[in-house]
Amino acid sequence: MASTKRQPLNNVLIVGGCGFLGHHVVTLFKEHHPECQIFVMDLRLTNIQPGITYLEGDITSRESVDAILNKVKPEVVIDTVSPVHGLGEAIYYKVNVDGTKVLLEASSDAGVKAFVFTSSASVVFDGASDLISVNESVPIASPAMDPYTETKAIGEKMVLEANRKGGMFTLALRLSGLFGPGDRQLIPGMLGVLARGQTKFQIGSNENLFDFTYIVNAAWAHVLATEKLIEMSLDTPKTPKTPDGEAYFITNGEPCYFWDFPRTIWAIRGHIAPFHIVMPAAVGIAMGGAAEAFAWLLNREPGLSRFRVRFSCWNRYFDIRKAKQMLGYQPLVKLYDGLVETLKWFDEQEKMEAAKKGQ
Amino acid sequence: MKTSDILYLLAHPNQLRAIIQWKIWHNALHERKIEDESLTLQRCFEFLDLTSRSFSAVIQELCPELCVSVALFYLILRGLDTIEDDMTIPLDIKEPLLRSFDVILEKEGWTFDGNGPKEKDRQLLVEFSTVIKEFALLPESHRLIIKDITKKMGNGMADYANNAEHNVNGVNTIADYDLYCYYVAGLVGDGLTRLFVDTEKANPALLERPHLINSMGLFLQKTNIIRDYREDLDDRRRFWPKEIWTKHIEKYEELHFPENEEAALNCISEMCLNSLQHADECLFYLAGIKDQSVFNFTAIPQVMAIATLALVFRNKDVFQRNVKIPKGEACELMLEVGNLRSTCDIFRKYMKIIHKKNTPKDPNYLNISVALGKVEQFIESIFPTPVEAKAVAERAQMQATGETPEQAAAAKKEMMYLIGAIVATLSVISGIMIFVAWLLGARFDIAFQELWKGNFRPPEYNPIAQAPHGEL
Secondary structure: OOOOOOOOOOOEEEEOOOOHHHHHHHHHHHHHOOOOOEEEEEOOOOOOOOOOEEEEOOOOOHHHHHHHHHHHOOOEEEEOOOOOOOOOHHHHHHHHHHHHHHHHHHHHHOOOOEEEEEEEHHHHOOOOOOEEEEOOOOOOOOOOOOHHHHHHHHHHHHHHHOOOHHHOEEEEEEEOOEEOOOOOOHHHHHHHHHHOOOOOEEEOOOOOEEOOEEHHHHHHHHHHHHHHHHHOOOOOOOOOOOOOOOEEEEOOOOOEEOOHHHHHHHHHOOOOOOOOEEEOHHHHHHHHHHHHHHHHHHOOOOOOOHHHHHHOOOOEEEOOHHHHHHHOOOOOOOHHHHHHHHHHHHHHHHHHHHHHHHO | OOHHHHHHHHHOHHHHHHHHHHHHOOOOOOOOOHHHOOHHHHHHHHHHHHHOHHHHHHHHOOOHHHHHHHHHHHHHHHHHHHHHHOOOOOHHHHHHHHHOHHHHOOOOOOOOOOOOOOOOOHHHHHOHHHHHHHHOOOOHHHHHHHHHHHHHHHHHHHHHHHOHHHHHHOOOOHHHHHHHHHHHHHHHHHHHHHHHHHOOOEOHHHHHOHHHHHHHHHHHHHHHHHHOHHHHHHOOOOOOOHHHHOOOOOOHHHOOOHHHHHHHHHHHHHHHHHHHOOHHHHHHHHOOEOOHHHHHHHHHHHHHHHHHHHHHOOOHHHHOOOOOOOHHHHHHHHHHOOOHHHHHHHHHHHHHHHHHHOOOOOOOHHHHHHHHHHHHHHHHHHOOOOOOHHHHHHHHHHHHHOOOHHHHHHHHHHHHHHHHHHHHHHHHHHHHHHHHHHHOOOOHHHHHHHHHHOOOOOOOOOHHHHOOHHHO
């Protein structure tokens, strides 16, 4: 893959390039497109990598965005912005809807050629139905599961509708179940279960399949999508066979039974539960409710919640043939290898923290 | 039938029922018209019965356009196999025979009596002129296909017979393993598929997807190779590729030592994983079959293979003896196969068994989970699960009651309060009860001590023992 001749790129602006996904996108562009100039725009500058120009900016402000676009004059804009969970509806709306609109319009006005938007596979998830080998023909969930996905879906729609306006090609990548170095949600949650000694419990039958995606593969899809859009010409009319103006599900393409994933994490950490206590989903949900109530009474973060319980019992996997056919997407890293890499990173982080405390 | 078999069937009445049903009620789709057959053809079918009883039954039920062609194809390959297998034939005689077997098929009256006396199918070659005679009567297109495959397979076998490295050390890499299985099984599938397409019993598109055809053969062959570990080892043959077993053990012949059990189980599970990777393509292939008798003919070996795979997966007995699916289970499978849907259901049933036996102790734990997921996703692509009616109804109700997300959030908060209130009330009441008990003199300290010691029941009340003797 990496050895094939790549479409040369000029200036690339990665918005949100300091975040969990964004900084992996930066790394891959640097590796596969040494010819291009990479710029990062973010609200707070962290995860700094050498050879990249970092600019502080706010996508909700047109002036801030214009100033950066003027300076960078990018050919490609990649919007990986994603506010962390738990910030409230107003922030989501401001960032995912208003911010996307500002960035989209400013990019089009600035003569950007390719605009890649990071969306979420949850835009088709209503919070109740299973997602069984779902492809892009499934409509956006209505009503949405939560304000985050609701605003993400609005942003995605705007991006796809803006395709070819002002000569700018757009597309959206719907990611699902991200994990990897820098992860603050999935892997820490599963390591938390190990730390609390709760690995014996299994909620649900464990016959449900789940798509987890290694962050490098998700970032790789951004590189491929960019290359496809840059190759496009306005002379080719938009048809279902052209890659622009489309949304794509991106996963590792390796759905596995839900509990097999955390158990692999624990096994890599040297722990194998001697037996498993299987609880039906209903019991789990009741326990989750009780835990939430307790946590709420004690004003603490619950270790178990009804959402988490349902999360572990859902079928949630996707058919990614569209991305494979249209974008030439193939995951770079296998699921298991991705997990090993991720845990190595967590080991190093823990060592570093221990060293800091020791000082 | 052995007593242990009878006891087994008594304990598994479903399987007993399946055997009886298969033997008594099973109606063949097509039956041979023996009265119209020449004596030589009848002799050929006798040979078929002698060489493989199970195969013979399914071949004889094939539609008339294919029955004789497939039967003769099978006997020809069996003849080739009988020459290849026989270690008493010197290489300088064996090699030219293998390489020219396709030409021999057209030599009227050709027979061979050079096999050792112990060779099981010796008689087939002694009377091979009967097969040649009937072969000449096949349609030309069928003869060409059979000859082509015979030529390729004969040459492949001759190459392996010449390959000293292979004969001493067995199969090296996974690529070698795939190639070996292609020669002994994939090629047969190729020939059969061409026969099916020629008689319009299968979708011609199958011929454009040779990897699907190959997977059909490889899934069967690889599963048998796993199952036959011990039998092959006792015959000094090794088919498990070195690339796999060296990850788990230093010496192939030590896999069956009891102290190596853990390594052996991990090794067998990696072998099963390798085999499982063909399962989805087998189902894909079966979707291209248009005739019921051909479907049964092709699907029955596949369901036997997935059942065998589930049986041998992490099964330590494989290293000690030859394990086999019980006859009753085999009959059940033959009764259940009927269409692609039921075949997929059978695959799912056995995949569930593999999933249950899979353990995080195994280095390939996640890879096996992913391989199973891949087959599940493939089945889902041909038979999608209908969208859960419950969720749809829930959503409809939500729209009907007009509950907005804000209201839902408020309701959620209310729910929290409610659960909180219940927990609080229960705690208060329990607290009061414990307090009252304590006021009335309950000795919680003693109770706890006793519980700590593991005395969960009150001591048995024995007034005599308790009364001080001195006062009596």
